[in-house]
Amino acid sequence: MRLPKFSCLTAIVAGTGYLLLPGTALAADALNSGDTAWMLVATALVLFMTIPGLSLFYAGMVRSKNVLSVLMQCFAITSLMTILWMVYGYSLAFENGGSVNAFVGGLSKAFLAGVTVDAMSGTIPESVFMTFQMTFAIITPALIVGAFAERMKFSAMLWFMGIWLTVVYAPICHWVWGGGWLGSWGVLDFAGGTVVHINAGVAGLVAAIVLGPRRGFPTTPMPPHNLALTVVGASMLWVGWFGFNAGSQLAADGTAGMAMAVTQIATAAAALGWLFSEWLSYGKPSVLGIASGAVAGLVAITPASGSVGPMGALAIGAAAGVGCFFAATRIKRAFGYDDSLDVFGVHAVGGIIGALLTGIFSAPVLGGSGLGDGNATILAQLGAQSVGVIATMAYTGIVSLIILKLLDGIMGLRVDEEQESQGLDIALHDERGYIL
Amino acid sequence: MKLITAVIKPFKLDDVREALFEIGVKGMTVTEVKGFGRQKGHTELYRGAEYVVDFLPKVKLEVAVGADEAERVMEAIAGIAQTGKIGDGKIFVTPLEQVIRIRTGETAAEAI
Numbered sequence: 001m002r003l004p005k006f007s008c009l010t011a012i013v014a015g016t017g018y019l020l021l022p023g024t025a026l027a028a029d030a031l032n033s034g035d036t037a038w039m040l041v042a043t044a045l046v047l048f049m050t051i052p053g054l055s056l057f058y059a060g061m062v063r064s065k066n067v068l069s070v071l072m073q074c075f076a077i078t079s080l081m082t083i084l085w086m087v088y089g090y091s092l093a094f095e096n097g098g099s100v101n102a103f104v105g106g107l108s109k110a111f112l113a114g115v116t117v118d119a120m121s122g123t124i125p126e127s128v129f130m131t132f133q134m135t136f137a138i139i140t141p142a143l144i145v146g147a148f149a150e151r152m153k154f155s156a157m158l159w160f161m162g163i164w165l166t167v168v169y170a171p172i173c174h175w176v177w178g179g180g181w182l183g184s185w186g187v188l189d190f191a192g193g194t195v196v197h198i199n200a201g202v203a204g205l206v207a208a209i210v211l212g213p214r215r216g217f218p219t220t221p222m223p224p225h226n227l228a229l230t231v232v233g234a235s236m237l238w239v240g241w242f243g244f245n246a247g248s249q250l251a252a253d254g255t256a257g258m259a260m261a262v263t264q265i266a267t268a269a270a271a272l273g274w275l276f277s278e279w280l281s282y283g284k285p286s287v288l289g290i291a292s293g294a295v296a297g298l299v300a301i302t303p304a305s306g307s308v309g310p311m312g313a314l315a316i317g318a319a320a321g322v323g324c325f326f327a328a329t330r331i332k333r334a335f336g337y338d339d340s341l342d343v344f345g346v347h348a349v350g351g352i353i354g355a356l357l358t359g360i361f362s363a364p365v366l367g368g369s370g371l372g373d374g375n376a377t378i379l380a381q382l383g384a385q386s387v388g389v390i391a392t393m394a395y396t397g398i399v400s401l402i403i404l405k406l407l408d409g410i411m412g413l414r415v416d417e418e419q420e421s422q423g424l425d426i427a428l429h430d431e432r433g434y435i436l
Numbered sequence: 437m438k439l440i441t442a443v444i445k446p447f448k449l450d451d452v453r454e455a456l457f458e459i460g461v462k463g464m465t466v467t468e469v470k471g472f473g474r475q476k477g478h479t480e481l482y483r484g485a486e487y488v489v490d491f492l493p494k495v496k497l498e499v500a501v502g503a504d505e506a507e508r509v510m511e512a513i514a515g516i517a518q519t520g521k522i523g524d525g526k527i528f529v530t531p532l533e534q535v536i537r538i539r540t541g542e543t544a545a546e547a548i
Contacts, residue, residue, distance in 0.1 A: 221487035223480060288482055329484025342483060 032123035038252035039128045045243025046135035050142050051078055053240050057233030057295070058146050061288075061341050064225040065423025066150045067433035073145045073154070077161050078138050084165050085134045086112055092170040093133065094178040102181040104171045122250055132247060133173075140169055140196045146341030147204030148211050148413075150222075151420055154428050156413045163403050164203065168396050172199055176388070186372030187388040188362055188381070190259070191248035193303025193355045194392045201348025202393050203400040205339060210404045211413055213338030215420050227287055234291035238267055241298045245305035255369070259305040263298065266317030270297020273321020281329075289325070296324035296346050300354030304361060308368045312361030319357060320350045352389055359385035437532040437548065438506040442497045443471060444517040444525040449495050455516045456499065459508060465498045475523030494525060500535055500548050 055074040059067050081089070091109035098106055109115060112130065121129035141161045148157075175182040176189045189195060214222065224230060245263045249256035274293025279285040300320030301313055308316065328345030339345065359382040362368035375381040407413055414420075419427035426432065444452060449466065456464065470491035477490040501509050510527055518524050535547040 218485070221489075223482050223485075223487055282481055282484075284481070286481065292483065333484065 029120060029123045031120065031125065032251070035123045035251040035253075036125060036128060038256070039124045039132055039247060039250060042243035042247025043128065043132040043135055045240045046132065046139065046247065047078075049237055049240035049244060050074060050135070050139045053233050053236030054139065054142055055233065056229045057237060057291075058149065058230075058341055060226040060229030060231075060233060061146075061224040062149050063222055063423070064434060065425055067225065067425065068429055068431055069154070069424035070145065070149055072429060073157060074142045076154075076158060077142045077145070080158060080162060081138045081141060081165055082134060084162060085130075085137045089137055089165055089170050090115075090130050090133065092166070093137075093173040096179060097174070101179055102184075103174070104180070105174050105178050124250060129250065132250075136192060136196060136244075137165060137169055137173070140192075140200050141165060143196070143200035143343060143347055144204045144207060147208040147339050147343040149340040150424065151211055151214050151414050152207075153411070153413060153415055154424075156407050156411055159407055159411070160207075160403060160413075163407075164400065167403070168203065168399050169195075169199065172392055172395065175391070182388050182391065185384050185387060186374040186381070187384045188307055188358050188372045189303045189355065189388060190306030190358075191245045191302045193299070193351045193358065194388050197299045197302060197347040197351030198355065198389060198392050199396045201344045201346070201351055202396045204343030205337065205348065206397055206400045207404060208337050208339040208344070210401065210408065214340065215417060217338045218333070218336070224288065231287060231291050234294055237298060238294055241267070241302075244298075245302060249306060255306055258309070258369075262305055262308055262310060262313035263301050265310055265313040266301035266304075266320070267294050267297040269314050269317025270294060270300065270321035270324075273297075273318045274325045275321075277322050277325040278329075281325075292328065292342070292346060293321045293325065296320045296350040299324075299347050299350035300357070302351070303355045304358040307362035307370060308358065309361070309366075311367045312357070315361060316354055316357045320353050323353050324350050348393075355385050355389050356382065359383075437535060437544070438501055438503055439530045439532040440497075440499045440501060440506060440509055440513070441528040441530070442499075442513050442517065442525065443469065443494050443527075444497065444513070445519065445523060446493055446495045448517045448519075449497075451516045452497065452513055455512045456509065459512050461499055461501065461505075461509060463499070467496045467498075469494050469496045473523070473526070492523065500532055502545060502548060 051074060055071050058074070059070045062070055088107060088110045090112065091107050092105045095105035095108050097104050115126050115130055117127070119126035141164055173195050174180040176187060176195050177183060216222070241263055242260050246256040246260040249259055271290050271294040274296060275285045275290045278289040297317040297320050300316050304312065304316055324346050327349040328342040332339060332342065332345055360366065360378055362371050362381065363378050364370060371378070371381040372384060375384055404413060415424065415427060453464070471494050472490055472492055475492060477488055477492060480487045480489055499509060506529055510529065513527055534543065536543050537547040
């Protein structure tokens with residue numbers, strides 16, 4: 001693999017599409033109201049993906065005695081990450097960190113100093129860019145919830161998420177999008193295949209293993225209590241994801257348009273991929289399967305959405321649908337861990353499939369719009385993608401483990417047997433989700 | 437007096453109700469229950485995890501009748517509720533000691 005030189009900061013822009021550093025006067029662009037209008041909407045769409053999209057998707061899949069606990073976790077994470085992002089998260093992720101800039105940003109924009117009404121980030125107000133990125137900082141930790149569902153203490157969860165945002169999400173975000181080392185290696189991650197999905201997926205796996213399986217797993221039946229909610233949630237994720245992918249262009253233009261188109265194509269291909277895989281394997285197509293397949297496709301197309309074409313999207317979607325089906329059904333049971341809602345099987349595996357195939361299908365010869373800067377061949381790009389994948393997995397895996405072990409020692413991560421049996425809604429919140 | 441308790445397949449409820457009406461039984465109590473006998477449950481599959489659900493939904497009917505009516509009522513229910521397939525259900529007849537109509541205070545045969 002030919003190692004690309006650390007080119008100057010402006011070279012990051014190509015391929016990934018939008019790495020203009022906010023706050024610096026690189027190009028004092030005039031405000032484009034079309035871009036701004038779209039980004040305001042995209043921000044709302046991505047928030048919608050968490051509340052209530054992901055919330056409902058997960059809530060329907062747990063047992064009824066834990067429905068509120070999942071909704072509560074997502075809602076609380078939304079609130080907490082908002083404040084932390086404002087106080088220091090945005091700055092750590094996107095500001096120049098000086099001597100450590102390859103790894104993490106600095107605190108010059110702590111408390112959003114300098115993010116005024118007139119501050120710009122490219123052609124959109126910096127306030128919009130900051131809030132848009134905030135919604136990503138919200139959904140990434142929220143994804144992890146699925147891995148430890150039905151057994152984690154609410155207090156420990158809040159601590160874990162707050163620390164995780166600070167030492168895992170902000171640095172990795174900085175590596176890829178904020179001027180850090182992965183971006184300068186020409187790694188293509190348009191909307192967060194590594195930053196969001198592989199990151200959350202691996203952290204989820206670690207959490208599932210550290211917390212241990214739910215009482216009664218795997219012999220006690222724990223079927224989803226309300227798949228109707230799950231499908232509603234998955235549908236909201238699908239629609240909201242247009243904000244996630246097309247919004248990552250930070251502009252209302254052709255690339256955003258193509259990002260929306262390839263998102264749709266990949267998701268549909270993945271939904272069908274999982275559906276038919278399941279139909280062939282088990283004899284009947286299921287609603288949970290088609291919804292999960294769609295989410296897998298959305299995850300896989302995320303890193304590719306800015307640089308692949310329709311045929312590439314078709315391939316990526318199909319691969320993710322089939323691949324994640326096997327990951328969530330066969331591999332999970334082979335290893336025996338209780339990743340309750342398949343955060344690893346769908347987000348990590350889907351993210352890895354997407355990240356690697358991005359390296360292939362971004363090539364113009366395969367309908368893409370171009371490889372990452374500094375990578376002349378598909379092989380070189382695949383190399384860069386692999387580095388991104390491995391570095392993310394290793395970092396999030398190790399650091400998440402450390403945070404979890406520390407918190408386990410200080411306060412304990414898991415509820416006790418009686419609380420788990422009673423259900424977290426009553427045990428932790430004194431509430432019932434359904435009083436029928 | 438006798439209390440007739442019938443556990444039948446849910447989709448047979450309307451037919452049974454009509455049949456009882458025709459032979460003069462004007463009132464009953466119905467509960468939704470779960471149960472199994474020789475009928476096996478069904479399997480459900482969620483992302484590759486298979487669950488066997490043993491308990492099947494049934495409907496329980498309770499009717500209070502005079503002792504001499506019991507035979508006729510049992511036959512009416514059994515005849516209509518039968519499909520011939522496993523899981524049709526059972527009818528239990530138990531002696532009924534006393535009945536009171538709450539509104540009027542009538543007892544025994546007048547209360548049925």
